[in-house]
Amino acid sequence: MSDSSGNSVNKRKKVLLYNPKAVFFDMPLALLAIGSALDPERYDVIIVDGRLTDDPIAEFKKHLDEAVCFGVSVITGAPISDALEVSEQIKKAKPDLPVIWGGWHTSLFPLQVLKDKLFVDITVQGQGEVTFKELVEHINQDIPLDMVNGIAFRKDGVPYKNPPRPMTDMNEFGRVNYDLIDVEAYFSKKKKRQFDYISSVGCFFRCSFCADPFVFQRKFSAISAEKMGEELAYYHSKYKFTDLNFQDETFFTYEKRIKGLALELIKRDLKISWAATMRADQGHRLSEEVWLLCKKSGLRRLLIGVESGSQEMMDWMNKDVKLTQVFHCADKCKALDISVIFPFIVGFPGESDKSVSDTVRVVKKLRSQSKKFETPIFYFKPYPGSAITQEVVDNGYQLPETTDDWSRFDYIGSSGPWVSDEKEAFFENLKFYLKMAYNDKNRITGLPMRALGKWRIKNDRFKFNFEKKIYDRFKRQSLS
Ligand code: B12
Ligand code: SF4
Structure with missing residues (x-):
């Protein structure tokens, strides 16, 4: 100009x-x-x-x-x-x-x-x-x-x-300009050429611990397979990524779109791996043909939220997923050699001991099924905007009241008032020994340590946990 x-x-x-x-x-x-x-x-x-x-x-x-x-x-x-x-x-x-x-x-x-x-x-x-x-x-x-x-x-x-704005179809947007950031700097921090991409907005589901239904009113819009194929090929030629990380909340909502995407990736011969989030019910419905196409197109890892090992709890939180569907997905992923992160939450308000022990049982079972399965366990935190949070507030729980208070509210750290100190200690031990027994890249594991970890998990024997104490001490020293 x-x-x-x-x-x-x-x-x-x-x-x-x-x-x-x-x-x-x-x-x-x-x-x-x-x-x-x-x-x-x-x-x-x-x-x-x-x-x-x-x-x-x-x-x-x-x-x-x-x-x-x-x-x-x-x-x-x-x-x-x-x-x-x-x-x-x-x-x-x-x-x-x-x-x-x-x-x-x-x-x-x-x-x-x-x-x-x-x-x-x-x-x-x-x-x-x-x-x-x-x-x-x-x-x-x-x-x-x-x-x-x-x-x-x-x-x-x-x-x-002002009044809210209705959701815009994701297909109406132009291509995102990643040159606005230094893509190489993110690759280098991640220590892999992993490209982040989002192909949808919102979610049709109603899990009562999640803010999505409140923010997007259970609406959903997703980019078509063809548009994704064209965009991803363009980004791939430009940034030469080797792994693709889909950040969608419910990536597998439409089977036809996923099939189309897998075919696009195969047709364009991008030679990449990819990771995404899956609901177990969607994985359960997915045809064998599409599972195989996903694998062939590079599917490397899924994140399948289980939340609880108790069907009763899952139903209570409107997860609309059956544990049988979770195990179906686990079997599929094991057979296809796909890694899975199965996150769990414990310490929901009023959660019974039986529900907690059901979760422990399902965690152990999944973890022992494949060394490519991880089972992170989080403590329930009443994140704003969810139905459960509203319920605990109605029952007298005091949420942070100011923006400053919300800045101190974080998922890291200890559980809410719904988990006793004793239960928290149990879970901290369980998490440590699951890592010791099953994690691939773990400095604390040699074969004997793995065996000891497995024995402790199988028998819930976490007393005299000298390995954990030594590990915690080293960790504290290296952080100080
Ligand atoms: C990537 C991600 C992260 C990254 C954040 C990376 C970053 N940029 O800093 C990391 C891994 C750090 C992260 C961490 C956490 N996350 Co997170 N994360 C996501 C995820 C999967 C994708 C976010 C994203 O990039 N979306 C794509 C963009 C395009 O969408 P968007 O962020 O919604 O942005 C749109 C609008 O919100 C708006 N917008 C956003 N910012 C701005 C700014 C301006 C100026 C304007 C005008 C508009 C605007 O316009 C955008 C385009 O439409 C979302 C789920 C999701 N799919 O959104 C969860 C999500 C954001 N995370 C969530 C949570 C709970 C967490 C954690 C607390 C715990 C956890 N278990 O994951 C931690 C805590 C963070 C911390 N303490 O540091 C919740 C948020 C709840 C909340 N109340 O904030 C989400 C929604 C998941 C969920 N459904 O519960 N997360
Ligand atoms: S947890 Fe996932 S499936 Fe459930 S409402 Fe939130 S985004 Fe949707």
């Missing part, structure tokens, strides 16, 4: 986006999605990731003069602290720059953040692509925000929520 005298004039405004510090190095797909929705002729998107830089503020300060807004993607828990710190500093550095928060936390708490933190000006709810595009345009042209659906903002100083 040039002016009348032929000098180059860059009229593009900068849109600054921040991904707060978090665990792991998944690519910031939310920021990529909203950044790619903007017109590149008009906006220069700068994405900074707190996991990759020590000084995000210094990075942003280089661009503040040309910036039109500053956006942050926020999930509930520890990432909020960093989001708060960086947002506050940006506001101090440039008070008239609108600070926008989006993501799961502000989908659940549209107004609380605005009430608590004056340095946040706007929050976005639900899917962000169309909302953000409209919002940036309104800010840039200084148009009032009353007509932008899917946001909350301060109107005459008072937090106010």
